[in-house]
Amino acid sequence: KLENKQRLMAERDAAVAAMPVDHQMDRKLGKSFGPRNLSEAEGGVMEYTRRRHRVLGEYTHVDVSDQFSAFGKWSVSIIYFAFWVFLMFPNWFLPIGRPGIALGGGLMMVVWRYILMVAGHGPFFDVEKVIIMEPLFLLFGLMLTTIYLEKMERGGLFDKLRDSLDDPVNWKRVAKIMAMSTIGSAAVMNDSVVLIFSAVVVDLCVRHKVANSMPYLLALSSTANIGSALTMTGNPQNILIVSLAYDDISWLEFAMNMFLPTLAATFINAFMLFAYYSSEMFPGSSGITENLGIMCGGNRTPEMLAQEHAYYARQAAAKEGQDPEEASHGWSMWSQIQVFIVIVFLIFFALGFDVCVVSITAGAILMVIAAYKRQNYDPRPDTTEYDADGNPLPPKKTYDMDGNEIQPEEEELVTESETTLTEVDYGLLMLFM
CATH class of the missing domain: 1.10.287 (Helix Hairpins)
Structure with missing residues (x-):
């Protein structure tokens, strides 16, 4: 049986290799190998197999265990x-x-x-x-994009997402974390979402004096894994599967096929999390019936009312001591550019463009914008030294051996290679390689 199987495989490979090649169609298809259901006039299954082998090359699996x-x-x-x-x-x-x-x-x-x-x-x-390169390219591009979205501006897009997670009610705070983690992991990548927002979740727990941070961190990690299953860019394993799949699957088609399983897993995960940690989510509640009343009817227990009053009191005290310019700070030009790039980024994904090229291009565009912003808009670092009374000291003068004053050198520009690019997790790329 093994010999017959190997002989049949060899005959099929030889038949595919001997097929006439339509170079014009290959150039038109590029890295895509088109739909699977080709007509007899187009070449049928054999033509599809030839196109697939042309694109995937050595990615096709050959069993050599014998x-x-x-x-x-x-x-x-x-x-x-x-x-x-x-x-x-x-x-x-x-x-x-x-x-x-x-x-x-x-x-x-x-x-x-x-x-x-x-x-x-x-x-x-x-x-x-x-070595399959697509997951590595996608991983680098998505890490580059998310790092620049996070680091470009204080108070920018990611900071506004962080602020939106805060809520005086425990279960609502967890629900916001779960929604953000699910959508963020589907849009970019689950590793980036967890790395960036885990510190935010811990900070929220400290701010609200939460005794047990486990439900909040579990909400972040579990929904990041679930949300990443929705799209091929959610995690590197998905793009690996798509690279080796027999059918040519687009980003939107992958998302449509995975929508119902992801939605079902999200609801099951939320139910289990809220049921297991009900005492932390609904302080003072007597059971599931009252929990449903709190979630659906807006009811409050005395403990929850006390938490809300303390939260709004802290908010009022913070606003009193806040600078008026900071308090009125809205969406800056740079934040709007970030939102525009993210929307275009997702549109290109949905239109079926190569996800690796789109993600790296988005990261490169954000890198250029961040460098331009640092050079022309960001304030220069203050190197002035002060005495014990807070008075500025004059710059120190240096002299050469002949007593001539040495003029200070011009300040060198800080490049992206020295700042944001160093935060790309190259160790993760090595791990997947």
Whole structure:
């Protein structure tokens, strides 16, 4: 049976390779391989298979397990299992971290596969054609985009999202965190959302003197995973699946297929979270019936009313001591540019453009805007020194060996390579590689 299967596969590969090539159609399709249901005049399933092999190249899986010796199979399995254990316990022997362990394991496997091939215990292994680049490009582009959306301006788009999560009522605060995490993970990437907003959630818990922050952090992490399943850009695993899928799936088609499962998982997750942590969500409530009345009817327990009064008292005290200019601060020009880029970014996703190219382009545009803003609009850092009474000191003069005054050098411009670009998690890229 195995021989017949391999013979049939070889015959099909040979038939696909011998097919006449329509170069004009290939140029028109680009990196897409078009719909699966082609007519007989267009070439049918065989033409679709040829297009798919042309686009995916070496991404198509070929089973070569029968070409290993017993020693080769066992040694490869032991190496894989050992590094899998190291990834589970990254600081077991040395504090290398998961990215370093994953990179070391990959390099060791490449070297070992070469040794097996030379020794006659394994087949040829072309590692360059095994690494799938799309998830890495997407990961870099989305990290670049989210970092610039967060760091471009204090009080910008991400700061306004943070402020919108605050609420005096516990269950509403959790619901806002869940909604933001679900939508944000679907739009950009779950890793970025969790990294950026976990500190915000902890800060909200400290601000409201919450004794147990677990429900809030679970709401963030669980809905980030659920929301990321909605789109192919939600996590790198989705783009990996789409890259290897037999059908050509667009961003919008993927989202439409995953909408109902994601919606169902969101409601189930919310129900379980609210039921398990009902005492933290609804302080002073007597049970599920009263909880439903609080959520649907707007009822309040005495404990919840006390929390609301304390919250609004803090808000009033903060406004009294706030600068009037800060209090009236609205959407600046830079915040509006951020919103516009995000909308265009999602529209291009929905129109079916390459998600890797769109995400990297959006990040590059935001990088140029941030550099222009820093050079022409942001205030220069104040390097003036002051004495004990707060009076500014004159700049210090320096002299050379002949007693001539050395003129201070012009201040060098701070580049993006020294600031925001250093915050891209390159270790995560190494881990996925």
